[in-house]
Amino acid sequence: MSKPTPISGFPEWTTSQRMIEQFVLDRIRHTFELYGFAPLETRSVEPLDQLLRKGETSKEVYLLRRLQADADGPAGDDALGLHFDLTVPFARYVLENAGKLQFPFRRYQIQKVWRGERPQEGRYREFLQADIDIVDRDTLPAHYEAEMPLVIGDALRSLPIPPVLIQVNNRKICEGFYRGIGLTDPEAALRAVDKLDKIGPAKVADLLAETAGASAAQADACLALAGISAPDASFADAVHALGVRDPLLDEGVAELVAVVETAAAHAPGLCVADLRIARGLDYYTGTVYETQLVGYERFGSICSGGRYDNLASAGSVSYPGVGISIGVTRLLGLLFGAEALSISRSVPTCVLVAVAAEEERAASNAVAEALRSRGVPTEVSPSAAKFGKQIRYAERRGIPYVWFPGGDGHQVKDIRSGEQVDASADRWSPPPADLTPVIG
Amino acid sequence: MSKPTPISGFPEWTTSQRMIEQFVLDRIRHTFELYGFAPLETRSVEPLDQLLRKGETSKEVYLLRRLQADADGPAGDDALGLHFDLTVPFARYVLENAGKLQFPFRRYQIQKVWRGERPQEGRYREFLQADIDIVDRDTLPAHYEAEMPLVIGDALRSLPIPPVLIQVNNRKICEGFYRGIGLTDPEAALRAVDKLDKIGPAKVADLLAETAGASAAQADACLALAGISAPDASFADAVHALGVRDPLLDEGVAELVAVVETAAAHAPGLCVADLRIARGLDYYTGTVYETQLVGYERFGSICSGGRYDNLASAGSVSYPGVGISIGVTRLLGLLFGAEALSISRSVPTCVLVAVAAEEERAASNAVAEALRSRGVPTEVSPSAAKFGKQIRYAERRGIPYVWFPGGDGHQVKDIRSGEQVDASADRWSPPPADLTPVIG
Known part of the structure; x- marks a missing residue:
């Protein structure tokens, strides 16, 4: 037979690289368990309607079809797709098993996910994610939002990789601030500010005018907020100095102060409040997280997440949560590509x-x-x-x-x-x- | 939203069960590494033509289709399917990377596999396998066939599960014996004898007559061979007592004696020569293995494999190998179902x-x-x-x-x-x- 070839977007490590990956996964898992997260694996497939609840990613889903589908199966099977993250399956799992779970429920989940995206550097079609989430019934205390950076900081700092910087923001700050300056469509404003890194402040200002109806002064205020960044609670002073008053803004600032101060008490330099972090159009409602690998910033975030209040609900019961996800394949792909990780032998044999x-x-x-x-x-x-x-x-x-x-x-x-x-x-x-x- | 429901054939363990599964996987992995097997993970997908090389399972393959396939992708994507075992991907991996690998190449691989089968007790559509294989270039010494039961024995005996019995046979014994008694289609005879457990000796005799052209005396001889079972080299005497002489038969007997004696020196009672073990119509050419969990025999083999000479070849170079696969999900499903495994708490927290x-x-x-x-x-x-x-x-x-x-x-x-x-x-x-x- 002819020699087989790699498939773009489906990486395969060498056995030496796989030994490094296992080492990394063992360390991550150990840290997650030190914080009392219990392990969970969900099936790789979800019904298509579950996967499409998070609308934007619909184009990325891989559907399954049995090669020889027969009369008894096609309807059910055709409606199954491979999960594209671990949050949507987890939300489904919580709803399905709510009667049997102890809340607050802390779980970690380390699994492959699949996206039918066009492959490019740092973007794969099959890749490994390591997630932690805490969900509760009806209400979830904000202190869990301050716990996430501790876990992720310990996990990533246990690895032989460059230092990391966790950037945090709070959706309530953005939404409260935008309302406080008189914008009526805070989501449109968020969408525009989210493009700051890609298109720069001038074009964001144009976009704020076009899509969120912002005046020049309102656009300037939005950009001033997004420019605030500090490794400690001093970011709150900078926000207050902008002179905007709004109850949701105040709530968000207080929560973010707690996140930054808890992280500073645990590991100085781990966390920075960076008010341009928006996490796209996702389901987040409170703290949001992104993580830069120092020296590899141009590759983007290797660990992201946030608080969500509306991902899972059944009737009048809702299950708010907070979670964060390490992009293990992305992280290792970067470091393998830079030849920044090595192992002393190619087999376990001593x-x-x-x-x-x-x-x-x-x-x-x-x-x-x-x-x-x-x-x-x-x-x-x-x-x-x-x-x-x-x-x-x-x-x-x-x-x-x-x-x-x-x-x-x-x-x-x-x-x-x-x-x-x-x-x-x-x-x-x-x-x-x-x-x-x-x-x- | 309405409460989600399980999908038949796609099991999900509780976090307590997942902790047990991780414990089991850690033990298995530790044993594999003690024997110098290096870890490998292959991508979850293979080109359809690779998957269909093992003809019989074509009906079980799940194909992938992107929900929103566009002009640049459908041809390639439509030809991808989820792997249904870890042997076919491994053979492909060896061919693809032959120039970079050190032979003999010892690897273990612990991954999910998928089959679009009708789910039933002990049969899943998504399940976890733990495989070891050793492949070499051109020739593979028979002593590796004797090493497999040692590894599997140590791995399974390190687990909190009932004792196991590894049943071994050698394809050369069957083929040599069938030729030695004058049957011209040994594969047909093997297919018939493989049905012994399902349909019993009388119907196997009929089938031998119909499909392999066996006389009554030839069918009796086949059944006599299949009836031989011994925990030591005495099985060879029983074979010789049947009075059949054939060079391939002698070679197979010598190899199986080495397998049984090596296992007995390592762990008395672990291995038994059982000449009815046939492993279906697979690609095996030497030793074949099945494994019974004592007390759970009716559920069938929890760990199977064998020697293969023709699975991977490129031009004039062939890559003979021997491998064995633990059905982890099958094993745990049995024991969870019987409530035979427990854990002292539902979270890692102390x-x-x-x-x-x-x-x-x-x-x-x-x-x-x-x-x-x-x-x-x-x-x-x-x-x-x-x-x-x-x-x-x-x-x-x-x-x-x-x-x-x-x-x-x-x-x-x-x-x-x-x-x-x-x-x-x-x-x-x-x-x-x-x-x-x-x-x-």
Whole structure:
């Protein structure tokens, strides 16, 4: 058959990269569990009507069709699509299982998602997300909005990656401010300001006039608000200095002060209030989050989210929540592309047990068994070739040790230094730093 | 909106069950890595022509279609389907990356797969598989066929599940024997014998006559071979006693003796030679494996695989391999259904830090931070309600400890025993057994 080729937008890491990814996922998961988030996986598919509730992404959905759909199945199957994020499935899960869940419900979810987008740098069609959310019934205390940056900060700072900066804003500040200056369509204003990074202030001002009916003074005020940024509560003074008064604005400022101060108490420099952060047209109603990887800002946010009040409701019961999502594939794709992450060997193996002759393979198996029983990743040599060839098998993979069984005594060789010592499979252990591959 | 409902064949575990699943996956992965298998994930989709190479499963494939396919995409996208196993993608991966891989190449792969089958007990449309494979270029030593049961045995015996029995056979035994007794279509004979469990010996004899042209004596011989089963090399004597001589038969017997003896040296009782094991019409050419969970035999094999010589080839180069796959969802579905697996709490949290008053939340956050920094999973109470209500929050989730910060001293209460002691967040640790949920 002809040689297969990659499919654009569906990345595949090497085994070395996959070891790094697993390391990253283990660290993220460990942090999520330290904060008491319980793991959840939802099915990969949702009914199409669920997926389309978040209107803008409808064009990105992959629908499923059975190759040989038969009479009993097509109607149901044709209405299924692959989820494009983990928030919509989670909202559905909460509604479906509300009677069995304990609220507030804290869960994390690390899964692939799919979008039929045109692939480009940092944009994939299949990618891995790591989400946390907290939902409650009817009301959700604002202090949970201040907890999110702590979790994400700890998770990302546990990784061998550049520092991160979490940028926070609050939708109530924007909406309250826009109303306070007399704009009647705050959503249109938000949409315009959201384009600031892309089109610049002059064009945003034009857009504010066109789509939100803003006067020149109102547009200037919107741009002044979006220009405010501070790593502490001083952003509130800058907002007040704009002289706008509105109850929703005040509420938003107080909430954002709590977010910034809680983060500063936990990790100075982690969080910055940046009032241009808008998170598009999503379902957010309070705090919103974006995260920059320092030195990689041009690639955009690697971790985003916010508070939502209206994502899930059943009859008169609503389930407000707050959540944030790490774009794991996006993050790793950036760092792999920049060759900024490495691993000390291409296999988990720490020891290769040599085989002196094929008839003596059982003795080598016994050595491997003894080492594995004490947690040392061990392979037995593929063949009883000359020892030089067996050592090259280890070298090519970065396996640090080769073990030589012998009738009157065993020896183990560190093939990096060439040092070879007597050893017993029941007692010998590698230095801890050699036990598993080192990632940096 | 109306309450969403489950989709048949797409299981969703509770968070407690998901914690058990993660525990199981961590153990399996740890064992795979102890044997030096490197992790790999392939994309979830393959071109349809790749998926259809294994003809029989074509009816089970889910194809993808973008909801709003446009001019640039439909042709490519319409030809993509979700993978239905991890072997076909792995074979494709090996061909695609052959120039970059080190052979023999040992990889494990733990991923979801999808089949558009009619759902029934133990059969899902979305499920998780955990595979190991070893492939080499041109030739693959038979000793790798003997290694598979060791890995699987260690992986499954590391889990809190009933004992397992790995049943092994070798295709060469069947094919050589059928030829040796004069049957000219050994594949037809294999297909007939494969139905033994379903239709019984009399009907298999009829089928052998109809489809493989077997005489009554030949059919009897086939059934006699299929009746042989032994936990050690004595199965070879039983085969020889049937008086059939064929070079391929002898080769298969020698290989199967090595598999059984290697397994017996590693773990007595783990493996049994059972010459009725046929593994359908798959691509296997040597050893084949099935695995019974003792007490759950009626549900069929939970872990299957075999040696394949012809799955991947490019021009004159072939990539023979051997692999085996644990049906994780199937295994857990069985055990969850039988309520045979439990967990001591429904969240990872070990300590709930109480909040005396909302103004003092920062002090509770500081306690939580100190505990987490030493690896203790900790939540802060959702509200400054009466302590009794805060304790009930912990009780309902099975969180064992509640922490009470105080101006002149902190206390921690084991809410199971009621014991309450003075404690410092910088020093106190729970007993190791309480740190993470206990699974059994």
